[in-house]
Structure formats: structure tokens, C-alpha cells
Amino acid sequence: MSTQMSKDVGCPHCGAAVRTQMWPGICAQENPELRARVLDETMFDWKCPQCGYTAQFVYPCLYHDRDRKFMVYVVPNGSGSEFRPVDVSEKFPQLAGVRKRVVSTPAELKEKILIFEAGLNDYAVELVKYALAGVLERKHGKKTIQGYFCSADEEEDQIRFTFFPEGRDQLVERSTRLEAYQKSLEIVRAAGIEEANSFLPVDSVTAKSLLEQYRGEEK
């Protein structure tokens, strides 16, 4: 179920108290227009009607796709409420088998939606992204700050990502063959990962430890 609330937010520029609509809960089926706003990256846009100041206003928000069975919890960094994994299985037994992820930015929420809507396994996608980021880093000698899944196309046999290398304004697009995803999926299966009962991050840190575990077992 989607939940809506409004709250006065102080404009950081002129100080005006701006009544602001917030959606602490988004259901993709109930409010497809909110799903569209997450995907076009306007969901958390905020504008002061007094002075025209614009900013992103990100607040804790739980996105739920009932049909595709996944939930993504946005917990912004520095929101004051440190994320603690919540065991939801006792309170919500109906959530067994639902993929539950935690992210800290709207861009990461969008990425999870794209991955799950494409029917992909996000652990395996993170492994492919981790490998491509490593190639980029070695090529440019710069750290990759962020990378995001964009799309996967079976006909073109491509899985695509965008990366933001350190010290560069422009994003870099990279793609590889779906074979890389299939191989990653084997690594994920070999690790025997099961859906947890709590909300977990699945990101580059997860990919790194999965890979280390896999290589450790290979030796």
C-alpha cells in the first residue's frame, strides 16, 4: 500500500516553510505514476515556491512491487537514522520469498527497479559491474565512484552500465556480453545465497566479498 504525508520543510535558501508532499511508502501497482517518477529521476525533486530554489529532498521510503516480488528501502545517508537491519519475517510472514534490499540514494533505487524488472539477479549484476569497473580503473588509473546498471538486451547480447570515474564530469558507458552475466550467476549459485528475512544492501561490497569467497574456494 502506498502511504502519503506532508510536512513543512525549511527552504535552505530563503528559510520559507514549504508544505512538502512525501511518500514514505510506494506501491508500484497502486501508483504507477510514482514508479515513473523514480525512473525519470524526479521523485525526490523539491522546489521552493517562494524563491525558486531547487534541490533533492530524499527521505526514508519503502518501494514495493507486489507482482515482481521485491521491496527496496531507501535510507538516505546522514538522515540521522542509522539503518539497522530489521527482521521482517515475524511481523510480515507474507514477505517470505520477497527480495528485500536497502539503498541510500534515489539512483540506487532506480537501478534496483531496472534490474528486477528485467528479471535479473542483482547479485550477479553487481558482479558484472564490479568486473567492468575494475577494467575501467586499470585503463584510466582513476577510481570509479559510481556505476549503475542500465539495460540488458538478449537480441543484442549486451548488458549495459554507466560509470562515473573520479575527477571526470562525464559518465562512461560500458557494456559486455550476457555471457558475463551467466558466469556471474553461476558464482552466485555456487555461493548458495538465499533470500534473507531482513533488508540487506547488495552492492559493490557484496560483489567484492562474493568474488573473494569464490576465488578462495577455487584455490
Ligand SMILES: [Zn+2]
Ligand atoms: Zn526558498
